[in-house]
Amino acid sequence: MPSVEAGAPGPLTAMSPIRLQFAQKAFIVAGGRLLLVRKAASDPFHPGRWEVPGGRLEVEDDLDLDDHIRREVWEEVGLKIEPGPPFHLWQWFMPDRAAPARGARIRVVAAARRCRPVTVDAVLENQDSGDHLDGCAWVPLERAGSYDLIPSLRPVMRAFLASA
Template sequence: MPSVETGSPGPLTASPPVRLQFAQKAFITAGGRLLMVRKAASDPFHPGRWEVPGGRLDVGGDLDLDDHIRREVWEEVGLKIDPGPPFHLWQWFMDDRSPDVRGGRIRVVAAARHCRPLTLDVAFGNQDESDHLDGCAWVPLDAVCSYPLIPSLRPVVRAFLPLAR
């Protein structure tokens, strides 16, 4: 019979912490076009890539989900919207760049929502520096997939396009 070692497996090492965050993204359409925003060259994760407005929810905030997506869109592109129901859920991981966390990761769980614009004039005056946006465009639906999208957004766009037509 072969021998079996029954000792300690060795020193345990603590794995880096993983924080959970929730985000919402607004798929805003008007006239057969989707409003997309471009990440600036200063963006630490996806410089020059395209996505849709939205952002992560502050855990300690007192906004409900509809108010959160309204605020994100207002801050990023200056539009007022009517939030619709979620149509897709997805997740991604990113490095935690908080100064007090070394080697940690963030798991972001996101909801995509089809939103109706109440205004159409885009403005960047409300942006926060951390948004890292330098442009936007109303993109024809049949051209959206030709843009260099943030990789995690590609399956969401594919789920959205049949719903938007």
């Protein structure tokens, strides 16, 4: 096997850089209904598709994981929640818009959590422009799997519905 000089580009350094981020998704159920949110037409990855509220951890601002999921749900749908236990872990990759010329990607590792709503009147007024949401709906559990979900959420939804 040929040696590689220290500091010289080798096979691993030739790969596109990957940043790691952590996300949480809230599966909020009230009265036999699950809260889903719809991505707006402006969403760069999944326009018009459905998912559950949640997002990526802000390392310097979120105090802990419960604080993180509460903040995400409040920003996206204006609900107060009581975070419950995680029930599923998964990952996905997405382009890193901070370094598109280099082909950089972000690996997002996510936890799905069952959450109890403290309030139930969902509104989209608090969302950040990067959320790209244009709708939300309380969906009967038996219909939640039939919605056009973002692809990475489909196995998570199956796991959730199988245990609900």
